[in-house]
Amino acid sequence: MNTLQRILYVEDEPDIQAVAKLALEMVGGFTVKVCSSGEEALREAVAFAPDMILLDVMMPGMDGPTTLKALRELPSLAGLPVAFMTAKVQPAEVAHYKTLGARDVIPKPFDPMTLASQVRSIWEA
Amino acid sequence: MDDKLKAAVAAQLAQLRNDYLARLPAELAALQTLGSGLSGGNSDYASLDELYQRLHKLAGSGGTFGLAALSAGARTLEQRVKGWLAGSLDELDAQARQLFATELAALGETVIEADIPAIVSQASSAGAAPGRSTRVWLVEDDVLLGQELVRQLESFNYVVRLFTRIDDAERAAQTECPDMLIMDVMFEQEGENATEVFALRPNLRALGCPLLFITSTDDFQSRVRAAQLGAQGYFLKPLDIPRLVGRMTQIFEQRRAPAQRVLIVDDDRDLAEHYRLALLAAGMEADVLQQPAAIMEKIAAFRPELVLMDMHMPDFSGPDLAGVIRQHDNWSSLPIVYLSAETDLDRQIEAMDRGADDFLTKPISDAQLVAAVRIRIERARHLDEQISRDSLTGLLKHASIKESAAIEVTRARRNGKPVSLAMLDIDHFKLVNDTYGHAVGDVVISSVAMLLRQRLRQSDIVGRYGGEEFVAVLPECDAGYAHLLMEDIRRRFASLRFSHEGKDFGCTLSVGLACSAAYPDSDGAALLVAADEALYVAKRGGRNQVREASPS
Numbered sequence: 001m002n003t004l005q006r007i008l009y010v011e012d013e014p015d016i017q018a019v020a021k022l023a024l025e026m027v028g029g030f031t032v033k034v035c036s037s038g039e040e041a042l043r044e045a046v047a048f049a050p051d052m053i054l055l056d057v058m059m060p061g062m063d064g065p066t067t068l069k070a071l072r073e074l075p076s077l078a079g080l081p082v083a084f085m086t087a088k089v090q091p092a093e094v095a096h097y098k099t100l101g102a103r104d105v106i107p108k109p110f111d112p113m114t115l116a117s118q119v120r121s122i123w124e125a
Numbered sequence: 126m127d128d129k130l131k132a133a134v135a136a137q138l139a140q141l142r143n144d145y146l147a148r149l150p151a152e153l154a155a156l157q158t159l160g161s162g163l164s165g166g167n168s169d170y171a172s173l174d175e176l177y178q179r180l181h182k183l184a185g186s187g188g189t190f191g192l193a194a195l196s197a198g199a200r201t202l203e204q205r206v207k208g209w210l211a212g213s214l215d216e217l218d219a220q221a222r223q224l225f226a227t228e229l230a231a232l233g234e235t236v237i238e239a240d241i242p243a244i245v246s247q248a249s250s251a252g253a254a255p256g257r258s259t260r261v262w263l264v265e266d267d268v269l270l271g272q273e274l275v276r277q278l279e280s281f282n283y284v285v286r287l288f289t290r291i292d293d294a295e296r297a298a299q300t301e302c303p304d305m306l307i308m309d310v311m312f313e314q315e316g317e318n319a320t321e322v323f324a325l326r327p328n329l330r331a332l333g334c335p336l337l338f339i340t341s342t343d344d345f346q347s348r349v350r351a352a353q354l355g356a357q358g359y360f361l362k363p364l365d366i367p368r369l370v371g372r373m374t375q376i377f378e379q380r381r382a383p384a385q386r387v388l389i390v391d392d393d394r395d396l397a398e399h400y401r402l403a404l405l406a407a408g409m410e411a412d413v414l415q416q417p418a419a420i421m422e423k424i425a426a427f428r429p430e431l432v433l434m435d436m437h438m439p440d441f442s443g444p445d446l447a448g449v450i451r452q453h454d455n456w457s458s459l460p461i462v463y464l465s466a467e468t469d470l471d472r473q474i475e476a477m478d479r480g481a482d483d484f485l486t487k488p489i490s491d492a493q494l495v496a497a498v499r500i501r502i503e504r505a506r507h508l509d510e511q512i513s514r515d516s517l518t519g520l521l522k523h524a525s526i527k528e529s530a531a532i533e534v535t536r537a538r539r540n541g542k543p544v545s546l547a548m549l550d551i552d553h554f555k556l557v558n559d560t561y562g563h564a565v566g567d568v569v570i571s572s573v574a575m576l577l578r579q580r581l582r583q584s585d586i587v588g589r590y591g592g593e594e595f596v597a598v599l600p601e602c603d604a605g606y607a608h609l610l611m612e613d614i615r616r617r618f619a620s621l622r623f624s625h626e627g628k629d630f631g632c633t634l635s636v637g638l639a640c641s642a643a644y645p646d647s648d649g650a651a652l653l654v655a656a657d658e659a660l661y662v663a664k665r666g667g668r669n670q671v672r673e674a675s676p677s
Contacts (some may be wrong), residue, residue, distance in 0.1 A: 015145050017185040019138065026405050031398075060178055071305050087185060087200070109188030109196070112138055113131075 004123045006031045010067060011041075011085070012059040019112050020054075028116025038062030042070055045077055046095045052123050053077075054106070057086035065100050072101060083122050085110070087108035133406040142190045146236075148582065152183065153233045154609070163222050167214050177206045183232075192234035198518060204226060215444040236567065238339035259377060262303040264288045264319070265339070266312045270362075277366050280621050285374070291315065291326065298328035303371060306332060310340035310347050320350035335376045339364060365567050374519065374554040374575060383583070385409045385502040388429035390420070391447060391464070392438040397401055400464075404498065417441050418447060424456060430502045436465030447480040460501050464489070515589040517567055525644045526588025531649030533586070533598050534641055543642040545607035547597040548656040549573065549614075551662055552633045554593040561625040569623060577660040580614050596653070604640035604673055611636045611671045619669060633669035635660060643676055
């Protein structure tokens with residue numbers, strides 16, 4: 001796993017999905033799979049075999065942290081880099097998300113032109 | 126990232142933002158309905174929970190599209206609702222509810238004031254979004270003709286700005302951009318021929334919006350120059366307004382057509398990925414087939430409009446896979462284009478014999494690939510439209526809209542979501558035809574079609590059911606919302622003014638609605654009958670109204 005190519009992106013809001021997909025595919029050249037809920041991500045993640053996962057924090061049903069915990073229980077995804085995406089980023093919250101096993105937190109709203117490089121630098125960190 | 130890709134990304138972002146802004150008023154209206162429905166007490170729980178979810182989404186999506194004020198406002202209200210949900214709902218007194226409703230209503234104002242100008246400049250190249258008024262600039266030195274044209278175009282919901290001098294338009298083009306530019310060819314006072322001087326006006330040239338010319342003299346030189354300038358229409362005076370409007374509508378529809386979908390089948394992963402990105406950058410949707418054996422599943426899920434197929438792959442050849450596709454009736458006309466290093470003409474022909482439509486030779490430049498794909502899909506779409514669409518209105522014909530209604534009702538049953546059908550009929554249409562003639566009647570019919578297309582969502586399906594009768598299929602739309610939508614269209618149509626030989630007149634619509642939720646056992650045809658019965662009730666109730674069917 002030397003390069004970042006496949007990204008699983010979990011977000012419930014269709015408009016944000018569309019913008020992020022555009023930003024990651026066209027600007028970053030990544031292969032992106034979008035899931036609209038934590039439940040869907042759990043069903044699809046193993047088959048898609050992502051290099052990295054981006055998770056919205058607040059979703060109806062399973063939220064981001066719950067989804068992360070469940071994903072970690074799937075053997076093939078246990079060590080995968082995960083970043084949260086959320087609007088409220090207080091330093092204490094970032095620290096909290098990191099203790100849950102996220103590598104970093106991407107603040108929303110994100111800039112579509114730089115999202116891909118942001119994701120790449122988190123992956124490389 | 127090179128400039129071309131950057132521009133393509135920016136254009137697509139602008140398009141997404143446009144679509145979002147077009148849907149926003151409906152979302153804000155729905156929030157207000159929810160907010161004003163609060164009554165204080167535990168019965169509010171479901172509404173508050175929904176408000177909480179929707180405000181959260183709005184805060185996120187608003188921020189994503191740069192609507193900072195909207196996002197912040199929605200965030201504040203989201204937090205307030207969260208607090209209410211956590212506490213006892215009895216604390217939600219009338220004053221708090223009133224304040225909440227007022228602030229919900231104010232959310233819309235943050236958008237209108239702060240963000241529309243920004244959209245205007247960004248949206249210029251992306252074309253007009255449905256639900257947003259379309260801005261047209263008319264450059265015409267004959268003031269009387271200009272004003273008359275403005276009035277007529279405005280009755281088709283275009284926002285028209287009249288310039289009597291080319292230089293005025295040139296100056297305005299520095300800071301603004303319309304969705305379309307219509308220019309007279311001859312400017313008497315300035316002694317200029319617009320097709321000659323257009324190239325000398327850098328701001329007008331840079332607009333990049335569709336261009337139409339109107340003229341009273343039909344000379345070949347001007348026509349050629351107009352074509353060289355990329356004009357999409359050349360109309361002789363006296364102007365045939367329905368034809369002009371027809372062309373304008375056609376141009377805008379093409380611009381807002383959904384992205385073309387291409388499936389790439391190539392065992393060279395890197396090359397396939399390269400094609401995918403080239404097509405994406407051109408605004409298309411592209412997907413790569415990973416497992417040849419899953420080709421039919423992939424096609425059914427992705428519904429490509431064209432398959433780009435490598436000739437030689439290790440396990441199966443291109444013609445093998447093309448043959449498999451052609452075994453399926455519903456994909457027998459899906460365009461398949463081979464992409465291969467094969468230069469032997471005999472082998473090319475042999476391959477095309479087995480179900481493919483065209484042959485592109487590798488290596489191929491990105492521009493060639495995009496152009497070849499785009500033209501093929503456009504032709505396929507055009508053909509499909511000629512078969513299924515009504516020539517006057519561009520809406521689906523009777524059989525096609527009926528079929529769409531049946532498909533959507535079945536889909537709604539499967540998803541457990543409601544679909545609403547609306548049947549609309551122009552009141553006293555025969556009188557219009559008898560009084561003003563069929564040409565004027567056609568204008569009235571076209572304007573209903575235009576209103577429906579402009580006011581409804583892209584996912585809604587509209588057809589001309591009969592002479593002056595229309596059907597709208599509204600997926601994932603409950604009866605209440607369908608009623609709001611149709612009421613809005615009824616009101617707008619009633620306010621349109623038509624003219625014939627100096628006389629103004631107006632028309633009205635009657636609408637019958639039926640929602641699948643109220644008729645759990647009905648199929649598409651039965652639901653159409655219910656909508657038709659509601660239409661009859663609306664007619665009997667005095668016309669110019671919307672009625673909803675309820676099972677007896």
